Amino acid sequence: MLDLMPSLSGWRPAVSGERCAVATIVAASGSVPRPPGTSMLVSETGRILGSLSGGCVEGAVVESALEVMADGGSRLEHFGYSREDAFAVGLTCGGELEVHIQPLGSAPGGLRLENLQALAGHEPAAALALIRRVDARGGGAVVIPDPATYRVESSAELAALLGLAHVGARAAGRLMLAAAAQLEPLLRGGRTGLVRLAPPEGCLSATVAAATPGEVSGTGSGTPVPQSEGTSPEPATLLVESRLPAARMLVFGANDFGAALLPAAKLLGYRVTLCDARPAFSGQDRFAAADDVATDWPDRYLAAEASAGRVDSRTVVCVLTHDPKFDIPLLRTALGLDVAFVGAMGSRRSHRQRVDALLEAGVTPAQLARLHSPIGLDLGAVTPAEVAVSITAELIAARSGAAACPPLKDGTGPIHHRPAEPRFPSEPRLGAEPARQETAWT
Incomplete structure (x- = not known):
């Protein structure tokens, strides 16, 4: 929804x-x-x-x-x-x-269009969750504006949605504890899932309540329905949809590749920050696609953001500066944080030099194993736009745990190459530079 x-x-x-x-x-x-x-x-x-x-x-x-x-x-x-x-x-x-x-419509326990319109008033990138009752006897929903801190066990709205007004306190408490164990991981993780709650032993199911469960406003109650002898009450079924604030992508490097990566990252739903220490570069209009632009020394900016709690386990760090004086202290800081992805641009030669410098700076082999360098999937990318696709493709592969082709960091040989003949002669690659040659290493 x-x-x-x-x-x-x-x-x-x-x-x-x-x-x-x-x-x-x-x-x-x-x-x-x-x-x-x-x-x-x-x-x-x-x-x-x-x-x-x-x-x-x-x-x-x-x-x-x-x-x-x-x-x-x-x-x-x-x-x-x-x-x-x-x-x-x-x-x-x-x-x-x-x-x-x-x-x-306006029926008790039903979803109402005006309630959904109120739900639509939330900012598109803001945290939000919706729990809907979707079993045969249920209806209605509960809106949760802050899913990361929502306490299921103490929620009167959810108890009403489950129709627990006519269930004993101890049995209702056990059902709410079971609900919390299944619902809260989905809410806090920003995920969608179906939860089935079996009724506590010895009591009527919330699902066989003659449903006037909570509407989107969170009000309502349930009236128990007698069970036929020998029948088992149907479990209550809840559909949980949770959305956390957009994950951040921190792009370091105000250059052609950074400019191409910004809109590509926003298509994936990231809140994108561009950071560069050079005001003459970071202040260019072509970086207007970024949600935020910071002019600061990269490692200092990242450390400050982490200290302020604005970096978390979903954050992506893309180092495109291609300059050791920026890269080494920045990567040393990034690899010491609990973030989702750390990648750095460069040839295999520069990657080897980067690894040596990071080891000398005290980065451990275990931390280095988290580094995606050279960044991207091996798509044969050449232009900045193609490199942006290569990087976002690796991000998708890293998030899903599957990749159609190997990351550049797992391969050998030149990372820029062209097919002998254009694959689509009628659609020449405009603006592409000649392939840059570099020394492969193994």
Whole structure:
């Protein structure tokens, strides 16, 4: 749902007050285009905001959403691939999706469009979380403006969402402890996930409460429903979407490569700072894409940011200065911090000299093993724009733990090269310099 918030205020059905339904991926397996938490809004006139699969199942989801608006209930739809029926609605990529579809409206326990519009008022990069009830008997949601500090166990809003008003204090306390153990890692990690909470032994399930659970405002209660003898209560199912403030990327080096990396990094969602000790370089208009520009000695700036608590385990450090008097003290500082990624630009020759200098400066071999140098994946990049793609590709590979091609730091030989013949003769590479030769080392 959070992915739709930036576009909601300009969506005509939301502005005009049309009836709408929200469809959300709550489970996915195999090869699927979008992850759990991805949502799509459908209006009563068939207008759509968002996408779940890039076109494979949208038609069927719209049809179900219109039915949901007509009958006022919610439903869970399953989509997969059928070899037996080539014309069946499904995912041709072979994956499987479970989609929860729920109307927006004024019914008790339901999601309300005006509440989502209030949710959309938060800054796009600000921390925010949404916990929604998506089981058959539940509905509603709780908005959490500061997921990093949210205490589940003491949340009256979440207890209302689970319908615990009619459950004994000890049993409710045990359920809230179980909820905290599963929900808080997702909230604090900025992740999306589905949490199922089994009811405490000996009490009615929160999920079999006749649901008037909390709305987005966090108010509401549940009324227990008697269980048939021999039946097991259904677990409460919560969809958690958590978004932390944008991770920082610190780019050191006001040069062509830094200018190309800034917009590429912002496409990946980073808050980007450019730092250079030389005012004549850092003050150029071409670095306006940066969220912040700092004119300071690089290692001093990084140490000050770390001391102020503005560097954390998600921070990325990219050293593009290509100058030992900046690089060595900066890398020594960076490799001593708990950050996600430290990379440095340079040839293999300069990397070897850099390693020797860092060892002499007291950097340990274990710290050096964290250094991505030369920075980037071996894509054959030459121009600053191509190098920016190479660097961001390695960042994605490092975040996911998988890479389609090896990092430059794991290879040998020249890092700049060209194919003998242009691969796309009709589209020559404009502005490319001749390949720079350098001595390979092993």
